[in-house]
Amino acid sequence: MIPELGHYALVLALALALVQSVAPIVGVRTRDDALMRLGSSTALVQFGFVAFAFAALVTSYLTSDFSVANVYENSHSLMPTIYKFTSTWGNHEGSMLLWVLILSLFGALVAAFGINLPATLKANVLAVQAWIASAFYLFILFTSNPFLRLANPPFEGRALNPVLQDPGLAIHPPFLYLGYVGFSIAFSFAAAALIEGRIDAAWARFVRPWILVAWMALTLGIAMGSYWAYYELGWGGWWFWDPVENASLMPWLAGTALLHSAVVMEKRNALKIWTILLAVLTFSLSLIGTFLVRSGVLTSVHAFANDPTRGIFILVILVVFIGGALGLFAWRAPLLKQGGLFAPISREGALVLNNLFLTTACLTVLVGTLYPIALEALTGEKISVGAPFFNLTFGPVFIPLLLAMPFGPLLAWKRGDIYGVAQRLMAAGALAILAVAIVLVAQYGRATLAPFGIGLAVFVMGGAVSDMVERTGVFRLPGATARARARGLPRSVWGTAAAHFGIGLTLLGIVCVTHWSDEKIVELKPGESTIVRHYHLTFEGIVPRQGPNYRDQIAKFTVRSGGAVVGEMMPSKRTFVARDMTTTESALMTRGVSQLYISIGDARSDGSIAVRIYYKPLVLLIWLGAVVMAFGGGLSLSDRRLRVGAPKPAARAAMQPAE
């Protein structure tokens, strides 16, 4: 009964979405307030129905109802409850349901918190949002229904893929989807602005919180996915330039550009057309990502949807929405008036430069991801585009961006003084040069690029700190004055500095791990030891252990540093009973922000095992930096400016949604 109710709720959500697609727009045309307001009600109720459908599927999973085909395929009665729960979205159908859940959640949030949006804008936004929702409800109901029953229910399920039985699955997909789908709001706002043919700085202020929320979620989602891959895949890499990773990186790059261009639009009423285009493109990239992963066009997704009907369905959605939005853009954008002028050397100029580099980086990833597919489709020739290509092309685009980054926030709007800014960045620059010199001397003749990488990271972090030192006057003014100034600064200023500092942290982690990781591949018998960096590791032997739905063969290692035992590490081979599959569970030991990492091979008959041991210096900074970036986004989001409306053009919007 419950799955049928869930199914029915989804159909009702579709019906509401169809109403919401038309009614508010008609309301705007006929100036009918009641019709315009209808959009808000349908958005809220729609979310209620989708949430019900989602809860129904979760219930089927938690109760191990194997009469539901989706539950049978992906769950097992012996799995721990947390994995029964996360299995809900650990498969194609369930993950699409999570997708529309988040989509309808954002629609409902706009309806609930957008009370002060101009009525016509809100009506149009909700209508566009409903178009997207309708398309995806139809997709689920026609090609990916998670509520289908089996005629002869089996006694036991086939279990979730063992690699996915990990806490990562509880965090990574929801955050990633919050990011992907969150950009749909920016898309809807852009489409609504184009439909109205009118756009001003207030628009940018309305849309900015939504962009921030999506960007923060995507940042955390990508970071979580990267960390998960790092410990799960067992060879210590943290980014593989896999098409599925690129699919999430592209909206992030475009979204970061959007975040910055929206600032220019909000403050200076400039870059309007470009911002609208970016809003459209960012969500389009989310849709392309969904298409790439869901359609099976990438060879890497055999395991997922391979059914061509799904691929074609998503392709149609993709073409209609991207094509439609770009068509609308081409038709209506000329109506939008350009605003504020600025000199090339100015805050706006710096943000334009940021956009140029981020867009280029995004295009590089897009072309690199699609090129092999296109080439094979057109000529039948097969080439590979992998990490060595992306490292070579992506780096040179990102390095100038990072070099320019500390200058941006220090430049004045309209017309900046580059020499003045350079003077204020003297301390950061000197620190960076010092860092380069120290590393060069210490590493003489070895790593050639590493010192400059470290220098760049120091410059980026130092630049963010200098910015705040400058603004608070902490070393120039008396303590009390500086504190008062620090309190008086808008939160978004702190947010910018924090996010930029986070980038520096991530870069520092990347440089250190890339250049100074130690790796040791050895064969060890029980009782034998090996040394990695200053750690002395002794293999004690293999012990079995029984888990809830798996058997472990644990290899015990004692780790000593300077003669003293600092801990035990227990990598294992884990055999899952239900699928008769074995995974390698690596062991991590965190020392400060560095990690020791052990991954084991198969045991030989004489009791020896092949072991890969890594020492990863400062590796945690890679993800910590991302958390700091997201924290910076949060600070910006809590800025008063985003809660209290703009004084003049947005007088109607006295209370603006914070999120």
Add this chain to the structure above:
Amino acid sequence: MRRVAALVFLLALHIVPALAVTPDEMLKDPALEARARALSKQLRCMVCQNETIDDSDAPLAHDIRVLVRDRLTRGDSDKQVIDFLVSRYGEFILLRPRFEWRTAVLWGVAPGVLVIGAVTLFVIWRRRPAAAEAAGLDEAERRKLADYLGSGDS
């Protein structure tokens, strides 16, 4: 979910996971072994999705790793090893495609977009100062404004 998809696929290939590079494959000469590892990171395990032979535990990856080390011990240069592998397995084995006419767009996109973008911006900015001046006040307007403001020193 993208990452998840990758994991699922990787797992499908790793039914019996083992270590990628095993101790018995490794060469005694550390310099030669370092070259082998560096080369391995450029080569695709062709039955895998986007995995280097250095990372993969598929049997094919093992075979190619051994082959690379075999060629290196016989005194091949890095380029000779790559050429040999391409002649045997095709361009598909290279994770960094060579620059040719059919990969021109692939390699050209980043510099191309940067140059086009920079030129576009330059052109826009060259035009803008003129626009800015035109938008400014002329002498008559300035006097009028001073009148409105009720002072002569605007």
